[in-house]
Amino acid sequence: EPEVTxxxxxxxxxxxxxxxxxxxxxxxxxxxxxxxxxxxxxxxxLVSFYNNEISEKSEIFxxxxxxxxxxxxxxxxKIRSTKLEDSAMYFCASSPLAGEWSNQPQHFGxxxxxxxx
Amino acid sequence: SQELEQSPQSLIVQEGKNLTINCTSxxxxxxxxxxxxxxxxxxxxxxxxxxGGEEKSHEKITAKLDEKKQQSSLHITASQPSHAGIxxxxxxxxxxxxxxGTGTRLKVLA
Numbered sequence: 001e002p003e004v005t006x007x008x009x010x011x012x013x014x015x016x017x018x019x020x021x022x023x024x025x026x027x028x029x030x031x032x033x034x035x036x037x038x039x040x041x042x043x044x045x046l047v048s049f050y051n052n053e054i055s056e057k058s059e060i061f062x063x064x065x066x067x068x069x070x071x072x073x074x075x076x077x078k079i080r081s082t083k084l085e086d087s088a089m090y091f092c093a094s095s096p097l098a099g100e101w102s103n104q105p106q107h108f109g110x111x112x113x114x115x116x117x
Numbered sequence: 118s119q120e121l122e123q124s125p126q127s128l129i130v131q132e133g134k135n136l137t138i139n140c141t142s143x144x145x146x147x148x149x150x151x152x153x154x155x156x157x158x159x160x161x162x163x164x165x166x167x168x169g170g171e172e173k174s175h176e177k178i179t180a181k182l183d184e185k186k187q188q189s190s191l192h193i194t195a196s197q198p199s200h201a202g203i204x205x206x207x208x209x210x211x212x213x214x215x216x217x218g219t220g221t222r223l224k225v226l227a
Contacts, residue, residue, distance in 0.1 A: 031213065042220070043160070043205065048213035056213040091159060098213050103167060105150050106207075106215060110159035 002026045004109035006092050012115045013082055021077045021112045023092030032075045033093040033106060034067065036060070043091065049075065050098065079114075087116045120144060121206055121218035129224045135194050138221045140206030142187040149189040150207040150215070151180050160205065163191075196225045 005024045013019050025032050034046040047057040049067055066078045075094075079086055093106040124139050140149065148167045152160040164173045169184030177194045193200055206218040 033213070033215075035215075043207075043217040045214045045216065050213070056211065058214070089157070093160075103148075103165070105162050105165050107162060108152070108160040113157070 004092055004094055004107050006090075006109035006112050008112060009110065010113045010115070012117060015084055015116050016081050019079050019082055019114065021079075021090050021092075021114070023075045023077075023109055024073050025075055025092065025094030026096075026107055027073070029094035029096050029107075031055075031095045031098045031106075032067075032069070033095075034077045035091045035093065035108075036088040037091065037111075038085075038088045046077075046090075048098070055098075082114075082116045084116050087114060089113050120210075120216050121208060123204075123206060123218040123221050125221060126219065127222040127224075129226065130196050132197060132225055132227050133195050135192065136196055136223070137193075138191045138204050138223075140189045140191070140218050142208060144187070144210075146182070146184060146187050146189075146208055148209055149180075149182050151178075151189070151191055152205045152207060152217075154203040154205055154220070156202070163204075193223075196223075198225045198227050201225045 007022045032049040035043050037043045045058050047061045048055045068076050089111045091108050091111045093108045095104050095106045097104040120143050122141050130136050150165050151163040154160050166182035172181045179192045182189045203220045205220050207215045210216050
């Protein structure tokens with residue numbers, strides 16, 4: 001069964017450095033998402049991406065964050081000048097359709113554990 | 118206040134016992150998704166409920182949606198150690214975003 005793949009599985013970075021988290025969504029999916037989960041807390045929506053542009057973002061997704069689909073398969077999340085509080089598990093998800101009436105769930109990758117020192 | 122509240126927050130059961138996890142929404146539910154997360158890993162899609170009164174089953178897991186109560190329940194029959202993990206309910210909010218519940222940590226004692 002096709003799956004969402006994320007790399008790396010674990011990233012350790014010094015505070016203030018930039019990180020790029022990579023995702024390969026399921027190939028026929030059109031909608032892409034990033035979520036994060038701080039240890040012990042809820043999974044929180046960051047951003048959704050469709051047709052090469054951001055379709056929705058949360059208040060967490062400030063100027064420090066950016067997303068890109070550099071080619072036909074990868075979907076990346078860049079965090080500039082990382083802070084300690086960026087330490088979390090970051091999940092990529094994709095879906096073929098979107099919307100409250102969609103009958104297609106979002107499929108999640110295994111996540112990248114980001115540790116900021 | 119939490120939009121999706123799950124109960125209980127954690128559950129420890131003996132292998133072979135049945136259990137139920139609830140998810141209650143403070144807003145109208147247009148659909149409800151159940152995921153399972155193993156500790157420190159990704160979210161595995163279990164099932165999706167879209168219509169009031171809908172009930173779905175997968176192996177020993179059954180989920181129901183009560184639209185009027187804005188609530189869903191997940192029931193595991195004859196639990197096994199492989200059922201251990203964190204169960205999350207999720208719901209769409211608008212076109213693109215999911216929100217997730219607080220999670221229920223399940224431990225099954227062999």
